[in-house]
Amino acid sequence: MTNTHEQQLERGTSVLEVPGHWIGGTVVAGPGDVRELLSPVDGRVVGRSPVGTPETVDRAVRAARAALPAWAATAPGARAEVLRRLADELTRRQEEIAWAITTEIGVPISFSRAAQATFPAIVTAATAGLVDEVEWEAERGNALVVREPVGVVGAITPWNFPLQQTVTKIVPALLAGNAVVLKPAETSPLTGPILAEAATAAGLPAGVLNIVYGDGPVVGEAIAAHPDVDMVSFTGSTAVGRHLAATAARTVKKVALELGGKTAAILLDDADLDRAIAETLQFAWSNAGQACGAWSRLLVPAARHDDVVRRLTAAAAAFAPGHPAEESTLVGPLASEAQWSRVNGYLETAVAEGAVVAYGGPGRIPGLEAGAFVRPTILTHVDPSSTIAQEEVFGPVLSVLTYEDEADALRIANGTAYGLTAAVYGDPARALSFARGLVAGQVYVNGAAFNPLAPFGGFRQSGVGREMGKEGVEEFTELKAILR
Numbered sequence: 001m002t003n004t005h006e007q008q009l010e011r012g013t014s015v016l017e018v019p020g021h022w023i024g025g026t027v028v029a030g031p032g033d034v035r036e037l038l039s040p041v042d043g044r045v046v047g048r049s050p051v052g053t054p055e056t057v058d059r060a061v062r063a064a065r066a067a068l069p070a071w072a073a074t075a076p077g078a079r080a081e082v083l084r085r086l087a088d089e090l091t092r093r094q095e096e097i098a099w100a101i102t103t104e105i106g107v108p109i110s111f112s113r114a115a116q117a118t119f120p121a122i123v124t125a126a127t128a129g130l131v132d133e134v135e136w137e138a139e140r141g142n143a144l145v146v147r148e149p150v151g152v153v154g155a156i157t158p159w160n161f162p163l164q165q166t167v168t169k170i171v172p173a174l175l176a177g178n179a180v181v182l183k184p185a186e187t188s189p190l191t192g193p194i195l196a197e198a199a200t201a202a203g204l205p206a207g208v209l210n211i212v213y214g215d216g217p218v219v220g221e222a223i224a225a226h227p228d229v230d231m232v233s234f235t236g237s238t239a240v241g242r243h244l245a246a247t248a249a250r251t252v253k254k255v256a257l258e259l260g261g262k263t264a265a266i267l268l269d270d271a272d273l274d275r276a277i278a279e280t281l282q283f284a285w286s287n288a289g290q291a292c293g294a295w296s297r298l299l300v301p302a303a304r305h306d307d308v309v310r311r312l313t314a315a316a317a318a319f320a321p322g323h324p325a326e327e328s329t330l331v332g333p334l335a336s337e338a339q340w341s342r343v344n345g346y347l348e349t350a351v352a353e354g355a356v357v358a359y360g361g362p363g364r365i366p367g368l369e370a371g372a373f374v375r376p377t378i379l380t381h382v383d384p385s386s387t388i389a390q391e392e393v394f395g396p397v398l399s400v401l402t403y404e405d406e407a408d409a410l411r412i413a414n415g416t417a418y419g420l421t422a423a424v425y426g427d428p429a430r431a432l433s434f435a436r437g438l439v440a441g442q443v444y445v446n447g448a449a450f451n452p453l454a455p456f457g458g459f460r461q462s463g464v465g466r467e468m469g470k471e472g473v474e475e476f477t478e479l480k481a482i483l484r
Contacts, residue, residue: 025206
């Protein structure tokens with residue numbers, strides 16, 4: 001998109017339309033209502049999308065089932081080539097993708113371009129490149145062990161990283177030979193039509209990817225319950241994940257869940273504080289903290305607490321909230337008024353339970369009252385057992401906790417119901433040793449770079465299964481042993 005779109009977003013005159021569901025390679029209108037998407041900047045209507053029904057889901061599943069045999073029989077190398085072309089198409093559409101996501105959930109355009117619009121193409125290309133890493137067949141004595149597609153996959157994705165979370169599900173599922181029925185989050189549907197266009201241009205056969213829009217309790221529930229859906233892959237809250245898993249269990253489906261997190265970033269006593277603090281704020285407050293892997297807890301040696309807090313508050317000024325269309329904005333609004341109420345409620349509870357506001361705090365921001373803007377916040381004197389230290393906030397809130405020694409730090413870091421991501425800073429050998437003791441599916445040591453070939457997923461209530469990497473492809477397969 002061009003600067004014209006930026007001006008439209010600023011003036012509230014741009015209304016982006018999702019023309020219909022994408023089923024069997026065609027746009028399908030209705031049945032169902034139309035949802036208006038409200039800007040988190042000022043509440044104006046910025047988009048519209050269809051609201052599907054169980055009948056819409058059934059039509060999409062039938063289309064996927066019909067397309068499945070031919071796609072599953074396509075050689076893995078040929079499937080990978082389609083996905084490489086898809087990566088190219090997504091790259092070509094990055095500016096359009098960035099503005100769509102900024103429009104619907106208020107992510108600053110700089111972050112949309114740097115992450116929201118670029119990661120999907122990177123992950124798609126990296127996944128396609130794994131085609132020769134997966135052991136599709138293996139001889140074991142008199143057995144031929146064959147890795148086959150699960151069948152029809154229902155993918156239910158969240159609003160916070162709309163296209164990124166979509167491709168981490170559908171691309172490995174497609175590489176493995178499955179057909180997919182995708183339900184994007186009802187509040188962030190605008191990249192769905194872009195994805196459909198890109199997939200068609202890449203040569204993906206009609207019906208292999210189907211997209212149904214609508215509410216989770218209706219469309220998501222229908223996907224999980226449908227007897228012709230063979231697997232459900234869901235990213236979202238732990239509570240909804242438990243419910244969908246129970247629904248899927250009634251028809252004994254395979255289920256993959258990527259759920260909540262409560263990431264701890266641990267500063268060992270020899271950590272490079274300048275680097276650690278800069279990166280902690282970035283990972284805590286990017287996307288307005290609306291990420292399952294957001295660094296929401298910072299564990300520091302008790303003796304260094306005051307120095308760390310001084311450095312944090314000094315660096316925090318760069319993260320002043322602003323209009324997401326402004327290139328300089330690092331923190332935009334939360335995705336909705338409902339999300340604002342949730343995060344503000346957590347801040348009020350934290351203060352009531354004894355936390356001290358070192359920066360930010362609850363309440364509306366003067367001059368930005370019309371939108372879902374929350375102050376990026378640093379809390380100190382946070383008890384490890386308090387609500388703010390135990391529950392996923394999903395907002396730009398960083399809690400500073402102190403520890404006495406490494407054993408104490410490990411106890412606090414592992415002391416939640418979650419186990420998705422973690423981070424540690426310090427001498428590389430010490431930090432690596434500490435990382436091995438963390439209960440988390442992915443650990444960043446000294447600010448290591450994102451790796452699309454590394455498996456991602458959680459322990460405990462952070463989920464079941466893995467996305468990305470070779471393991472993410474294998475998640476969408478079944479094993480068959482042919483004895484001869």
